[in-house]
Amino acid sequence: MKGVKPLILAGIVAASAAVHANDLDKVIDKSSEINKSAAQSQTKIDKIADSMQGRLQQFKTLNKEIDGLAVYNAQLTKQLNNQIEEMESLNLSMDQVSIIERQITPLMLRMIEGLEQFVSLDIPFLADERTKRVTSLKEMMNRADINSSEKFRRVLEAYQVEVDYGRTIEAYTALLNVDDKEREVDFLRIGRLELIYLTRDGKKAGSWNADTKSFEALPDSTISQINKGLRIARKQLAPDMLTLPVHAAE
Template structure:
């Protein structure tokens, strides 16, 4: 059976189309595979870039931390430099002081050798002064001198403390000359020992009055004895005793005064 020309043409076209499809299908699959490979490669590159960026960030943070530490250490170094300069200056001054102390220590032994005889002479002078002075608080003042002599023989008392005690005794004697004082004591009056009130006004006047107020006396330092005193001074002496005992406000009083050889 013979085909018409139109049928032959359609058959030829059909066969050509089938042939083209059979040849085109393998080529598309190949392109998809290549595209997937490209996408995978891009993904790997992005992941690698992300990891690299993370490493860069970490390194950058470490660098910033090290930089801050560096700046902090530099500040500490600057502070230590200034501190060392100050310490060097202080050390130099302390070395000078040590030299001065060493010189002073060499002189201490010399001073100690000189001050001990000086204190002995001061105590002796004070003892002579008390013996020549107006005879008030005799027991107390002599006991103070005895204590000073005993202290000078003690090895457990420093030289400075001994000198302080001697100066203190001198200060007490100085204060006697500018104070008023009332105290009681025993005195021999006409062969009879009696308890009397003493009134001391500085070192210019030392008087007594018996408890009954009948007898008055004045210390005469020239003769080292008590002299009878006129009764006209009784009121002033009583007033002076009350002033000395702080029982009366300070006021003008009239008392006898004698020239003392110790002055």
């Protein structure tokens, strides 16, 4: 009987060891499940973290775009306000242009009338050309296809042509009644100081007398100087001093 107790004790130990081993396996299995679950959870957490990081980066990018749009909108607002101011200024200018246009038309008409009177009272050089210029200006004023600024430019241009006549020397050929006979003559215009003619045969000469409104004969002694003046005006001679009779202005 004494030999039985050790066997029973050994059996109990073996059974206890088996129980413990079984429990340990369960614990290990459970631990593995926990680790696996923890790994899966960590994976989910990592995915969530990556997603959050991406969204955070997207949020920052959107914020930068919003800031940029805010600056852009502010600039557009300034430009829009400036355009509104420009439109108001243009509207005001257009109103003023309409007022000026109504005022400038009568002014141009008076200028053309004054130019016509001036040509008729001036020494009679290039009479046809100057008269046609005035007539053209009158016809222009009745045309609707030419704006006021262009009309005013042409009127000023005509005045400038007349101004230039006063400081130039010119030679041209035209018809003139000499001794009750229409003849072709060479005219020499020296500014507005003197208008002289010389017949093509070089035998008769005369100058315009503003007091009598007619041409008066000049002595034969002046013919050589007149010929010289004609050649200078035609750029056939270099400019030089001329000795010609001049009607003194009163």
